[in-house]
Amino acid sequence: MTHEEAIATLLEILHNHKRFVVTSHARPDGDAVGSSLALAEILEQLGHEVDIVFADPVPDIYETLPNVGRIRHARHAGDDPRAVIILECDSTKRTELLGLEGRFIINIDHHASGRDFGSFNWIDENACAVAAMVFRIAVAAKVDITPSMATCLYTSILSDTGSFTYPGTSAETFALAHTLALKGASPSKIARDVLFTSPLSKIKLLGAALSNMECDGAIAWSWVTQQDLDRTGAIPEDCEGVVNHLISIAGVESAVFLRELPTANQFRLSIRSKGRVNVALVAESFGGGGHRTASGCTMEGPLASATGRILKQLRDELC
Numbered sequence: 401m402t403h404e405e406a407i408a409t410l411l412e413i414l415h416n417h418k419r420f421v422v423t424s425h426a427r428p429d430g431d432a433v434g435s436s437l438a439l440a441e442i443l444e445q446l447g448h449e450v451d452i453v454f455a456d457p458v459p460d461i462y463e464t465l466p467n468v469g470r471i472r473h474a475r476h477a478g479d480d481p482r483a484v485i486i487l488e489c490d491s492t493k494r495t496e497l498l499g500l501e502g503r504f505i506i507n508i509d510h511h512a513s514g515r516d517f518g519s520f521n522w523i524d525e526n527a528c529a530v531a532a533m534v535f536r537i538a539v540a541a542k543v544d545i546t547p548s549m550a551t552c553l554y555t556s557i558l559s560d561t562g563s564f565t566y567p568g569t570s571a572e573t574f575a576l577a578h579t580l581a582l583k584g585a586s587p588s589k590i591a592r593d594v595l596f597t598s599p600l601s602k603i604k605l606l607g608a609a610l611s612n613m614e615c616d617g618a619i620a621w622s623w624v625t626q627q628d629l630d631r632t633g634a635i636p637e638d639c640e641g642v643v644n645h646l647i648s649i650a651g652v653e654s655a656v657f658l659r660e661l662p663t664a665n666q667f668r669l670s671i672r673s674k675g676r677v678n679v680a681l682v683a684e685s686f687g688g689g690g691h692r693t694a695s696g697c698t699m700e701g702p703l704a705s706a707t708g709r710i711l712k713q714l715r716d717e718l719c
Contacts, residue, residue: 406522407540413506413520414541419449419482421503425489426455426496427636430559430594433462434552435487435531436471441552442534445543453477455496459637464593465555466548477503488530490515490689508533512680513689525691528568531556532576547584554585558594562644567675567693602638605629609642609657618653618676619714620646623667623703625660639670647672654679654714658699658706665701669710677717685713 401409414420422440424432432454440450452471462468477484477499485506486492490513492500507518510530514523527533531553538545557577561569564577581587605624608631613622624639632638639659646655654677658667669686671679672694679695686709688697699706 403522403524403536407536410506410520410522410537411541414443414446414448417448417483417504419480420451421477421482421484422450422452422487423454423477423484423495423497424487425494428454428456428458429640430462431529431531431556432487433458433468433471434465434554434556434559435529435534437465437467438531438549438552438556439485439487439534439537440470441467441546441549442538442541442543446541449482451478451480451482453497459640460599461594461597462555465552467552486518487534491517511689512691513684513695526568528566528570528573528576529557529560531560532573535576535580545580545583550580550583550585551590554580554587555590555594558587558590562694563591563595566691568691599638601632601634604632605634605638606642606645608632609639610645613646615649615652616711618651618718619711620649620652620655621657621707621711622646623658623660623707625703626662629660636668639668643670643672647674653677653718656710656714658703658710660701660703661698667699667701667703667706669697669699669706671695671697671710671714677714682710682713682717686710 420443422436424436436452440452443450453474454471457473458471475498477497483504488509505518507521509523510527512525535553608628609622609624643655643657654673657670660667671683673679678692680690680692683689683695683697686697686699690696
């Protein structure tokens with residue numbers, strides 16, 4: 401099925417349902433938040449009822465997005481048997497939402513690790529962000545791309561392309577950004593809101609992570625413990641972007657950042673590559689997933705064991 405055929409089929413499916421839940425992965429990022437808000441607006445223009453539900457709160461840096469207050473933070477999708485649209489997940493488990501069993505599920509994803517788990521599946525791993533796929537839905541549905549929708553989609557793309565630096569960024573990406581700016585997105589304001597609003601706790605935590613940094617040849621790694629988070633007053637979302645400092649080192653081809661979870665003896669890993677290593681495959685080997693140059697997974701500890709296992713895998717991939 402071509403992407404055009406997938407969109408046409410999707411529009412037929414949307415026509416056959418009145419009410420939808422829109423959700424995405426736990427620990428939502430900019431693409432999850434912005435794309436969900438934009439998709440909800442599209443659906444409402446088409447006459448549908450929409451409830452956006454996330455298992456985790458929206459990160460503070462996205463709190464300025466239009467209509468962000470409509471996102472409901474809950475652990476259950478609700479008792480109303482409405483259809484569910486899941487964005488950028490490889491399974492229902494990734495949402496960490498309860499109550500999805502037996503629902504008609506629409507799966508829209510752009511990750512290389514995407515899987516056909518829904519009643520309908522549209523996966524385009526060449527899309528720079530799931531926001532680009534949502535934009536194509538808006539165009540095909542002939543809805544009005546409002547300034548609020550454009551702002552949400554532009555924010556998603558800025559976030560998921562690493563500020564237009566990841567390999568998935570193409571001329572098409574910049575053309576889409578141009579269109580969204582013409583439709584009312586303000587690139588400078590969005591950049592300020594997303595890139596230049598770090599709380600002091602995040603900078604303190606970055607200092608702790610950089611103090612823990614180690615480098616061996618083409619691999620750099622670092623970690624923070626729950627004690628580091630408590631000492632700096634940081635929250636988990638403050639860890640966002642730490643790994644990018646590691647991969648920015650000259651000569652480093654792959655980097656990993658480990659964050660201790662409150663759950664006993666577990667670590668959340670953010671893994672990056674400059675292209676030589678397919679870190680999506682690395683993450684998949686530990687039950688995670690993502691893109692070729694940006695991925696993540698969760699591993700059992702202790703820290704020394706988790707670090708040793710991920711470094712061995714990265715070294716093997718570099719050989």
